[in-house]
Amino acid sequence: MSRLAEAYPMSFAAVQKHVAVLERAGLVAKERRGRETLVRTEAAAVAQARRALDELEDLWRGRVARMSEVLSEEGNPQ
DSSP states (O other): OHHHHHTTTSOHHHHHHHHHHHHHTTSEEEEEETTEEEEEEOHHHHHHHHHHHHHHHHHHHHHHHHHHHHHHHHHSOO
16 A cells, blocks of 8 residues: 555555545455555446436536526516
């Protein structure tokens, strides 16, 4: 994980904490190989999370658009 930590402007401990959160969420998996700990992405889990986030984004964009319509109607009574 030290090579991973080198790629980001944060401490090794901070990277470890972030990886632990991602591992608990099932988005990455850690594997010990001798003295090294390898971290790999769980592609299917990341894709599933992406789909869920896309659905939430669509839902909220629709709600915001509807609120905008309602507010426009209130500002322009016919």
